[in-house]
Amino acid sequence: MKAIFDERQLKHNPERYFRRGAYIPHPEQPERAVLIRDMLLKNGFEIEPPLDHGEEPIKAVHDPDYVDFWKDAYVRWREAAGDAEPIPTYHPGRRAGRRSSSIYGQLGWYATDTSVPLTENTWEAIYWSAQTAVETAHRVVTGDRMVYGLCRPPGHHAMSNGANGFCFFNNAAVAAQVLRQEYGKVAVFDIDTHTGNGTLDIFYERGDVFLCSLHVDPDIYPTYYLGYADETGEGPGKGATLNLTLQPGATEAAILHRFREGVQAIQDFGTEALVISLGFDMARDDPLSEVGMTGTGFETMAREIVRMGLPTALIQEGGYLGPSLSNNAEIFLTASRDELSKTD
Template identity: 45%
Template sequence: MKTFHAEEQKRHDPKMFLSSGAPQPNPEKPERIERLLSGARAAGSEIIRPRDHGLKPISAIHTPEYLDFLQNIFLRWQRIEGASEEVIPNIHPLVRSGRYPASAVGQAGYHMADTACPISADTWGSACWSAWSAVEATEAVLAGERSAYALCRPPGHHAFADVAGGFCFFNNSAIAAQHLLGSSKRVAILDVDLHHGNGTQGIFYRRNDVLTVSIHADPVRFYPFFWGHADERGDGEGLGYNLNLPLPRQTADAGFLEALSAALRRIQSFAPDALVVALGLDAYEGDPFGGLSVSTQGFSRIAEEIAALGLPTVIVQEGGYLCDALGDNLTAFLTGYAST
């Protein structure tokens, strides 16, 4: 399986985020890339640099207003006397109505869901190359590859069409799915990250051409809290095209695989032409976030079950944070997928 990744994705290096109100070192560090590249190489994957695909595939998902904000907010922020080193919001609208603030501070609150996605001088470029990695992997699948892996960093599944959040700026999985729709009539997204892919759900919630399925830790006491519950089924034309499978904390391999069986049945019922897997490795039992308890071998079994669908598949990296087994978990997933 080919891996697509650009070195520019390392430049985004957020310094902090707030956890329970306290500043903490941001866990979405560039070192994640080295661990994941090591894991991809151990699986026998060829590392390929993506091309610059411009804004067209990104703007197919994200609003021009949001893209303008993200590209220019850091320079605007530097003009504010006494402002923080990185763009971090300190106000959020209770209701996002049609009114749009002119202030950089107001726009930061409007376009950033939380404090986990600080914006620096390098964020825009890294986020673009992350998205282009997803686009390039999609192009490979459209050209006939059975599957391709996009080593996307920063990740993407918490980003809505016009809101960053949870370490995410561009929704790479959604971008891949939309790009697949250029030649496919129906695409499914399967999110196996520890956290619910709330941005992905939000983007496709009223659509019936993309089925969104997410297996994740129950959000009743876990990020992202306000999305990811089992009764969220879609709306309008999208009603019945969203499936959430929240799991109790510390669910291990057996429970995760049981939920995966339900997810795969729903995907088979949708009969998609192609699949996007939003691959979070943070469901691992030793991940710093500690929400679920999937083993390294468990990731191999998850991959085998997904591969058995026989669908052209774009695998997009989401979470998975610094621990000794991060690379091994990716190796297990990629080799498990290739073995089926």
């Protein structure tokens, strides 16, 4: 099983963000990807860089103006604000409104919360994170049974025209759209502990991409506003969204029970190719986790995903600097490789 990764993804290095009334150190650090990269090398995975597929695959799921905004946002901020930290503070209300021409207004227009501060190299990092997703899906389209994309920053909170929850471009949605060029029905199975709210936003009115998101109840846990069980899609997408919620403190058995509901729903959809939004932040020792996943549970998930028998793009999402991050990634990915070898 090949892995795709580009070192330029490490260049986005946010220091802190404003959360629940206080500045805290930013948990989405380059070290996350370094730990997983080094684990892959230790275990003999072949890591290849992505080709540059251009902006078209990104703009296929994102508003083109949104994509273009990030190219020079940092430079514009420095010209306007000097040394002030580039953290968005002005946000539009629920009325549609209109986009300001000011960098202050535009940063708040496109960034829905304070978790996506700009850094000097944000554009380069998020561009190559998306290219990693494109390459991963392209390898699947051209015949690889399963490919792992070590995408960082993550993507599943990014909406069609809004950054959110550490995410700028929605890598899983980008990958799913690439797969749709070859396959009639694609599913995204989001097993990060947080709602795949951005992926939901992008595909909510489409019937060709099934989204199943397994996450802690958004009524009491981020991302708060999307991911409820009664949100099932609209228009042509009615019935093509499934939100499987967990309560804080959920045991591994409870998580796996709901996971298997997702497996069945994806199979019932008639899925021809699969994207896994792969989060390791359900681990019980992850800094952002409120549930009880262990390495044993991640291995079970990995093997059951492979047994679905679908061409699969694994796209890295969450999983933060807790003690078991590298170990859980190792368990999941080596179990996937082992299970794949049984089908060769």
